[in-house]
Amino acid sequence: MISVVIDTNVVVAGLLTAGNQSPPARILDSMLSGRFIYLLSPDLLAEYRLVLLRPAIISRHGLSIEEVDDLLEDLAAGAVWREPDKEAKAPDPGDNHLWALLACHPNATLVTGDRLLLENPPPGTKILTPREFLEKTFSAS
Numbered sequence: 313m314i315s316v317v318i319d320t321n322v323v324v325a326g327l328l329t330a331g332n333q334s335p336p337a338r339i340l341d342s343m344l345s346g347r348f349i350y351l352l353s354p355d356l357l358a359e360y361r362l363v364l365l366r367p368a369i370i371s372r373h374g375l376s377i378e379e380v381d382d383l384l385e386d387l388a389a390g391a392v393w394r395e396p397d398k399e400a401k402a403p404d405p406g407d408n409h410l411w412a413l414l415a416c417h418p419n420a421t422l423v424t425g426d427r428l429l430l431e432n433p434p435p436g437t438k439i440l441t442p443r444e445f446l447e448k449t450f451s452a453s
Contacts, residue, residue: 315392315417316350317410318343319424320359322442327364327373327383335442339423344386348449351416352391355409360384403432421445 326340
C-alpha cells in the first residue's frame with residue numbers, strides 16, 4: 313500500500329480552485345471520491361480546519377463553518393487514521409506533525425507545494441508537488 317500525506321496547502325488550494333482542473337483541485341476531488349488512500353492524524357486534520365477557517369481564506373471559499381466541518385468530516389471518513397506518538401523534526405517546526413505522520417509508514421509520500429519541505433525530505437520518504445503526484449498516480453487512468 314502506498315502511504316500518502318496531503319499537506320494543508322494542497323487541500324486549501326484545492327478548495328479555492330474547486331471546479332477547475334488545477335492539480336490541487338483534482339487531488340481534493342480524488343480524496344473526496346476515494347480514488348487513493350491517504351493518511352490523516354488529529355494534528356493534520358486540526359491544521360486543515362484552522363487554515364480553512366482563517367478569515368482571509370473563508371472570504372475566498374465562501375463556505376460556512378458548518379460546511380467546512382462537513383468537508384473535513386468527509387475527508388476524515390475516507391482517510392487511514394494514524395495517531396503518531398513519535399517526535400519528529402521537520403525543517404519548519406510547524407510541520408513536525410507531518411514528519412511524525414510520515415514516520416508511521418515506510419516509504420510514505422508527502423504531497424505539498426511548500427518549497428522548504430520539497431527540498432528537505434525526511435529519510436525514507438518521497439516528497440512530490442501536486443502535479444508530480446497526479447502524473448505518477450493517475451497517468452494510467
